[in-house]
Amino acid sequence: GAVVSQHPSWVICKSGTSVKIECRSLDFQATTMFWYRQFPKQSLMLMATSNEGSKATYEQGVEKDKFLINHASLTLSTLTVTSAHPEDSSFYICSARWTSGRGNIQYFGAGTRLSVL
C-alpha cells in the first residue's frame, strides 16, 4: 500500500505552547487528507478534512482556531495545535485519500502522541 509519513511520532510540550504535526504522502499526490483524534481504546474521531489549496472543513465541535490546518501542497498537510492545554493530550492520526478504480482508500500515518504538561 501507499506510504504516509507523520511526524513527530510523539511530542511533549508545556501548556500554552503550539505544536505542529506534519503529514506527508510519500508516493502519491493527495488532494484530500484527514485529521483524526483518538482517545484510548476508542475509535477515530474525525476532526477535519484538509483540502489542497483551500480551507479545511472542520467537523462540528472542533475549534478551527485551536486546530489550524494547512494543506499547501499535494503531498503535505500540517496540523498545528495552538496554545495547547492538558485536555489536548491525545493521539492524533492523519490519513491521505487515494482514489482507485474500486473506490477511495485512506492511507494512514503512524500517529502522533501529544502530551501537554
Added chain:
Amino acid sequence: SQQGEEDPQALSIQEGENATMNCSYKTSINNLQWYRQNSGRGLVHLILIRSNEREKHSGRLRVTLDTSKKSSSLLITASRAADTASYFCATDGTGANSKLTFGKGITLSVRP
C-alpha cells in the same frame, strides 16, 4: 456519528483458530473497508469490498458483504499471535466527496 458498529467488541482466541468479526451499518454505501490498528500505531488498510460484491479474499482474510442486511464480516483464518490488534470497519458513502466513517473497533487477542 459512528455508522459502523462492530461486534463483538473484544475477541480472544487461541493461535490457529479462526476469528470472525462483524460490522453493521445504517446508510447506503459505495464500499466497505476493514482496517487494522496495532496498539499506539496508525491504521493499516486490509481490504475493500464494493457494494456490488458479496465476498472478497486476501490471503488469510475473507470479507463478506450483505447489503440487504447492511452488514459485513471479516474472517481471519488460522490466526497468529501477530494478528493481535484492533480491527475497524469503515463505510464509504455514495457522494463524490464522501469520507470514511469508522466503527468503534474490535479488539482481537490471539493467544500463542
